[in-house]
Amino acid sequence: MKVKNRLGEKLGDDWVKGVLSDFGQVVSGGTPKTKVPEYWGEDILWITPADLSGYSEKYIYKGRKSITHLGLKNSSARLIPKGSVLFSSRAPIGYIAIAGNELCTNQGFKTLIPSEALNRDFLYYYLKSIKQLAEGRASGTTFKELSGKAFAELPLCVPPLPEQRAIVSKIEQLFSELDNGIANLKLAQQQLKVYRQSVLKKAFEGELTRQWREQQTDLPDAKALLEQIQVEREESYNEKLDEWKRAVKEWEDAGKEGKKPTKPKKLKKIEPFTETELAELPTLPNGYGWTRLGELHHLKSDKHTGSGESLFYIGLEHISKNQGTLTDEVKIDVINTVKNSFKKGDLLYGKLRPYLNKVYLANEDGVCSTDILVFESIPSLDLNYSKYYFLSYKFVNDMTHNSSGVNLPRVSTKYLQEYPFPLFSLEEQQAIVTEIETRLSVCDKVEQDIEDNLKIAEALRQSILKKAFEGKLLNERELEEVRSAPDWEPAEVLLEKIRAEKAGSGKKGKA
Structure with a gap:
């Protein structure tokens, strides 16, 4: 029987359907008391959602602050291993990064420590694709927050590891091409700003109306x-x-x-x-x-x-x-x-x-x-x-x-x-305005086209993620290649491995 994704669409026979907690351990964070100096120092890296504001890298290695071992011991913060995937659960919901080394977070994150059967990059991109779904499951009046239970119960459909890696590789190839296009559009935006100022500079030096002025006889x-x-x-x-x-x-x-x-x-x-x-x-x-x-x-x-x-x-x-x-x-x-x-x-x-x-x-x-x-x-x-x-x-x-x-x-x-x-003269002022507006109207049109294309590029990014987790991103040739990978295993075996791993590890105490 074919597995269906969260939208009810059929996936391949090789996909496993579950929730986040089926594929790893969900961990929350905490904050040591700020009035106790001994809790704050350089011992343990500590991340807050503010550290991810404007942050565009996939991996994060440190935040603005660190805590001591004593601070860790006397708070609900947990040490999480390298490769864990951080998801901000409030203020705002949906900042995502992969831990580049061992660290801990404040209570503004829900983190999934993925099982060996789940590729962390696959999880990273999947969480990016379901930000709106996560926001819809948040609760609260003053500000929305996604609880640990709600995060753990977010749906996740997973293919075999070779297919996960292939999907990640395809996403990153397409994103790289998209990023190059976006960089060119933004460069054109900057060039238009320079051009706009060049027009104004020449206008008020009399350069734009030189020919007009030469044709006048009584200025x-x-x-x-x-x-x-x-x-x-x-x-x-x-x-x-x-x-x-x-x-x-x-x-x-x-x-x-x-x-x-x-x-x-x-x-x-x-x-x-x-x-x-x-x-x-x-x-x-x-x-x-x-x-x-x-x-x-x-x-x-x-x-x-x-x-x-x-x-x-x-x-x-x-x-x-x-x-x-x-x-x-x-x-x-x-x-x-x-x-x-x-x-x-x-x-x-x-x-x-x-x-x-x-x-x-x-x-x-x-x-x-x-x-x-x-x-x-x-x-x-x-x-x-x-x-x-x-x-x-x-x-x-x-x-x-x-x-x-x-x-x-x-x-x-x-x-x-x-x-x-x-x-x-008033006549030349009016001629200057005409010359400026003729040039800047073209500039405005090009700038609007760039803005439209940047919006299209962002929509295309979301479309790529949507196709990836609907099982539609890889073509048949690419799927055949992943099925011949030495570590490819059918869905049933993958699911059993995950269950065995979770059963064997049990509940871990605080690091």
């Missing part, structure tokens, strides 16, 4: 541009001042009820670069020059007091890194604390490290975190141009290295407003 120079910008800033301030005067009059006519409207802050004069400072900056095309960021960008100070209204809210977590876009999590929210207000067309910039690569050009009115600066545009400045400049590598790197603070480092508004900004 203003930097001096004329700066004079025009200063006039526009003054006009913008005077408009706000007139609006404030009207608001004050309405407030007075209404009997001075509520808070008096806040007078707009007078424009702060920003000192231009000296000749010495300009000489240290990269050369720009003839007619253009460097100015201070604050001369072009008006930093708004409008606040929303947090009156319990439902408003469109943007936090730092809602702005995608290096993309200039919002995440899907952004939404209308009830605002109960003070926030910065912004209008459609304003530029939002995260000033908190490590979020100094988060920029967004608002498509709507709303409020945002006070750790997001809000810049207002002027007619001679395209804030799309500014957005890409804020995302350039040098800008992000300089902001990062000039932020200050212990727990939550921030970039100062003074440093930001005095930072160099390449001043091109």
Whole structure:
């Protein structure tokens, strides 16, 4: 009669069906009292699930901590031999590694010491394939944990040893090919990041628009541009001042009820670069020059007091890194604390490290975190141009290295407003944005294709494991080869050996 796997699918006649405890000894771990120094030292290697966080190797040899023989004796930790397979049973469930030498674990593991009839690598890959099944059998309210009994009763179907080895060999061959493909995809990802920054660097040096510029006949120079910008800033301030005067009059006519409207802050004069400072900056095309960021960008100070209204809210977590876009999590929210207000067309910039690569050009009115600066545009400045400049590598790197603070480092508004900004005509700013977006749209498409292929690769990895433990990974020729191996034995003999081994060993005392 053919054996069926955990999905009810038929396996070969040579497979044995059982549970984990049929094929080895299940061992739990423990932790010595942390307040007893004598329990902690360099005698015995001790592993916790935290040691496997981000760990991708098959074998583990040591953890961050070790315990003494006294600590072992006075805890529920057990020495487990080399070749035992560790499975984390909580926080989280499903970290897996093979003991590369004798060691012990804390209570966050259930370990199977495999019998001689079970290949440890076969068991390792099998446990990787049933992580979701194990999670489904865990219990608990605060956090899920897989009990020793539940772990011991996880299903396992085992073929003869030669077939186990052949399955492991085939898995590792296919995984190696898959890993090479994944490595190439990740290399392409890194190359695209370099390309993206190269595009931005050349854009703000005027390289991308050189041909466009050569075709123009009447472009203003930097001096004329700066004079025009200063006039526009003054006009913008005077408009706000007139609006404030009207608001004050309405407030007075209404009997001075509520808070008096806040007078707009007078424009702060920003000192231009000296000749010495300009000489240290990269050369720009003839007619253009460097100015201070604050001369072009008006930093708004409008606040929303947090009156319990439902408003469109943007936090730092809602702005995608290096993309200039919002995440899907952004939404209308009830605002109960003070926030910065912004209008459609304003530029939002995260000033908190490590979020100094988060920029967004608002498509709507709303409020945002006070750790997001809000810049207002002027007619001679395209804030799309500014957005890409804020995302350039040098800008992000300089902001990062000039932020200050212990727990939550921030970039100062003074440093930001005095930072160099390449001043091109409005027409060329728009041409630069077009050139950037043409190139980056292709880049975005390729990056999405890479992401899709990485997901496909991970799904293929799971498919390989699924086929392996359904008995479908080896072809007929490979199966014939394993059946001619000198240590091949039929399923009945294998099962009897396992039973005899377990009966002969009995219960072992604590090592």
